Amino acid sequence: MSDLNDNSLNINLLKESVLKRLSESLDKANSKGWRKLGEIVKSDKRFKVSLDDMDMCSLKVLEIDGSPSRTLLKLIGDKGCMLGDLVEFLQIMDQTDALQCLKPSGIQILVQPLSVSVIAGHNLRLSCCAVSASHVQYQWFKKTVEVPNSFSADLVFSPVQVRDSGFYICRVNSGNTYEFSHWAQVDVLDVPPRYGLVSLVSEGRPKVVIQPQPQRLLVGDSLNLECGAIGRPLPQYQWYRNGVPIKKAIKRKYTVDLLLPEHRGRYRCEIFCNNERTWSNEVDVIIENPCHPEMKEKRISPEISGAMECSEDDFLTNEQDYSFEKPYATDKVALLIGNLTYRNHPQLKAPMVDVYDLTNLLRQLNFKVVSLLDLTESEMRNAVEEFLSLLHKGVYGLLYYAGHGYENFGNSFMVPVDAPNPYRSGNCLCVQSILKLMQEKETGLNVFLLDMCRKRNLHDEAMPNVMLKVTANIVFGYATCQDAEAFELSSSGFTNGVFIKFLKKRLLEDEKITVLLDSVAEDMGQFDPTKGKQALEIRSSLSERRSLTDPIRPGDYSDPTQAHNLLWSKAHELPENRILDFECGVQIKMDFAAEFSNVLVIYTSIVKKPEEMMSCQAHITNLPLDLDVDPKLMNKETLEETGSFLLSGSVPQHCLYTRLSSIQKLKEELAFTVCLQVLFNTLEDLVQWNMDVNIGKPLTAKLDLNRPTLKLNCPLTCHMPHSPSTSPSHSPASDCRFHSQEPNFPQQYANPYLNVCEPLHGAVGGYRGFQMHAGHTYQYESMPYSTFLTPPSIPIETTDDIDDMQNEFMNSLQLYNHP
Template structure:
């Protein structure tokens, strides 16, 4: 039903007061086409059954100083069920065209469009949109197809604006009758390499170059990157020139040549304009030479034999490395069945996911996996790897290290656990090497104490002698890793310092060195936890290296499809019941195996005075906790991380462990409603099938695809056995009485005031993030660029008292 049709079926008592007031004034002031003529027509209509006494009472309203016979008559007609369409028909019979015009829904139109602009980070920036229409106009801003939190006024303010705020924005305006969209506007935010502090916004039609291109000396085959960034309003446009000639298709801030030749030598500059003003950057020279012997186009360089020898022995300092793709698998295990529970992996995995996505990594983030699920997740991760791909594996949870081999402990590991119950990291590295990856990074946030119940000496298959392998251990060999607890959220010590550095454009080992130095200054864990780095890095590889896909090969297509399968959310849907109630269902991803369902009643007939809708009847293999369903806030379901990005005034349901789904995700939408004047409530329900969302599509709960352990590492169950029975195959746990063994990350408790963390020692910052989400509102179709921010958290670190250690 359209907004127009819905308006005409509206009971006239539900019309807005300004409309009714204007119609009443018009009918009161008109004799031949006034309220008495309307009363005569209504009295003769059997549908409304107005008595002579009631009409007489309407006429008496003229005796009141502010009384209105027309308003009284309209109220009586509304009480008899008269709608806008029927009132319009009466007015047409009377020839009262002026009143009909007042009843027609007014359109809405954007009259002031938001301006595209380029600004410096740190400024106060406002995007403005103004619309006309009656009744009141509502505003909602979107960044691409993602709703902007608190973006519900005509001005969208950034105070101050950050680089992460850059993107395309649009404003939806609506009233009760219609809606309209503004034009797309682009906000470009520049980080200047100049020293601007509190620079005010530039006047309109002005432009200023804040980042100038820099001269470069390159080798044949190197990549050329020139940057010119300007701020201004309207948005600046760029045109690059070389030696006085405009370069073809060089119309962006960055001018890049993937592989330079001698022909690229010359003098470059950039012209920037916004249609009203033009500025030209400084001229810079690009020199290209063969090998390490640089050739200037203006003059040849002479080198002695001794100098030439020095060039040969010196590493090239201008290597431009790239990845063919970037993929990451993040696993956080917390809810152990037989061991102490952890808290930090949830926040750590979430924050690392958001940071890696800013570095263009394809990220799969998973919480609480069994052994079978962990092995199959690694198998899916390996499918995403190929030659030149950067692969990153992050694990947070219980773990140990024996004889140089690191083991990650699944949530279903028995007590005590052995290597046959866990995943060997070195075995995963061996399989990654077979893919000829460009960079292998392992970030292991777990303990590295020896497991005294596991005396198996594993003899791994020989690892290839390959470079570009980096291990970042959260703690030293033989030591524990700690986490910081506060309320319902926690951070691991390693992630607390890593997230502040991860976006830096530095060689990965240099970045980790700085993280180690930061951790060393934390007095609360000094002497207990220190970052250890192991590396065979032979190139200046960094997580910020760009992605350069040389060709769209079948392998890369398959890789992208496999990754996309793990991130498909159900689309927002509207459920309509026979009674006229409409329920909107939306879906958001917190992790690759954790989803939020949010429900909202968007329409109900006026005769229904109360209605409530819940989702229920989920598949039994999901183990949905009732206290996590149909709650008034996301926090009540245990979802603290994406709550600020979800729509308000909904009921929220938290579904975890989506990897356990064996069939489609089906559930019921149960509606309970009450009609006016009837005490008994009516129940109705609709069945919903949303397929297999997110990681459920990959069926990692099913039988083992391949073995990841080395030759002497026994796999505890075959594909035909349930993972629940796996620990028994590794050896009966009942022969041990209260065994004490190594823990992965110590939850430590507070025996003294000195355990409270001081902000100057370990300060938590806010990071940018990403969340996939389907929204209720209509929006123009375009690419989705999800970006969120996490709020700053206060934490408390506790000293260890009750957790046993394996010394």
């Protein structure tokens, strides 16, 4: 709705276009102009306008484009003048022209066009949807130039070209009034087509398609680094050098015109899009001194030519630059599994939050992440098989598991949600069996993060034997120590388990992975509620300085490998949003969000409703039986009512939401019915329309994890000295986690105290504080969970000043003022 409907709005917050028209009207008026307004305001003791203030406004006529009225409005706005006050003053003046400028247009823009970054050659649609008491018409402008034949709510580029980059705005006309949409920036990236590139981008999730390149330059040369990501809304950028953000380096391209030795270092770019973040590759920029013997024959730029002195240090510095080489990955892939809704065992809570947080962090490190909740045995095996298919020479592979588990004879077992009670090794997945298969891939780094119990399973007497090779670059991080139980904190809200609580604070650090985990172990050791009860255990055969922040230098892969990479990437790809047009004239917008790779949220909103309708509602029905969705949890007005607690800060409000979990169980494409129920002004009964919708196989349904699978059992055991399954720990022993007996999620902040319950074979948990059986109470710091969902406050990258562009546009409207 227009700001002009809110009388409590400070006049300084009115749109610039409104203030400009108002100022022009008052500047041109004589007896009813700005001086008269100043006299009336001066008589109101709330605003205290003095004679000096009036003289200052009067002097503005001596300036080019100076406006006494605009200065007076700014002055009284600073003193707290609201829109209602200004309207009252103008009514006393009988200033009808100025009041017309403040008259609400009656046009309500429901859907604003969003800034976006896309790849040239793809299709693009900018949408603006508005309602009014009378018929609305649309006009689109690129800056001040009207886009030809653009008279619909959607501005379509098919396909979009580099020349289409720029700023767009939509003018909505209704009778003699009009309203402007927000500005939308379109950034079109000229990226050569390559195999495996995602053709469409999900809202809110940036994907880097242009990586900065390492450079070796001379002092005095110019540096040009470029990074590009596709995303909606438009991704924002922040460049870093040696881990420190560079001031004002917030555009896609970072340039230094005249290089100095201190500009050498490691550069990378952080990309933001809503609450999602990711990183470009990190690259070396080497600045060579022209006095070095090998540089004598090279061209020296005019700015540094002339007499120069060189010392022995110059040669030593350059020799160090030549020898510097950071380890790199040929790719980075991660599989994250969180099991919490067990059929025959106690329910868990924190795996959901832990997997969600870890997913977002690993994506910032350029890992291809698939995150899954509540997998059966066959689904877990198929997910691991897909994960293994991506591992090749030099690839960094990371497997995280949170849920029930146990350890027998040095082998760790992950428990699926459908495991019987009691369970044995035949019902579970052996971690060492997975490691054996990973070793055969010649990976650059294998990281296992196991957030589970490691207590002996007395119901399982099998002694599996895994013939592990003596290989390097294997790291195990156990949330608890060997032969220790794991507990979960009974919580009154959502939180991480103790391991992820501290790991997520360190994960983005540019440290050797074992050094990073050692720091996490020390942090956990200082955590009073679990001190002496839970300690991180690290086992490693790492022989190189490998870190999760290492850059990616893609290797040469075969077509089947590229196909697997593409399929894995698409396992977190959302369907396109939809506009559903019903015969009755109602228009519904349908959007999608991914809470996890196998949890889809569908949300719908009505964006167009004819005047003759009193009300209308749209519901999703007839979902596939594979998904087993409770109808009582569908089409809810809040996400929390559907069972989704993690996306509330990243999706629009005032929609109807439906959460579909276990997407991996889909055997066919996801098809359902949208049922529209309308109540007309002239009818007493509801009228219903149905529309069938098919969105294909979304998210991880593309991986077909429900297919039959072969078990990867461990038939024999043969420990090897100093292998990851027997090597000494870096960290001390002892562990506990505190299990919640509540299977359902309680209301957030209901109770700040937590009760320690009996230990079970569970994993993850903890929130705000807990109470020991002996009655001792501990309190510790905690941030509300929603803080990480808050989008960063970063301005849109622009090549022009928005205010100047707005003024230029408004000045040009006299050419396009037709309805």
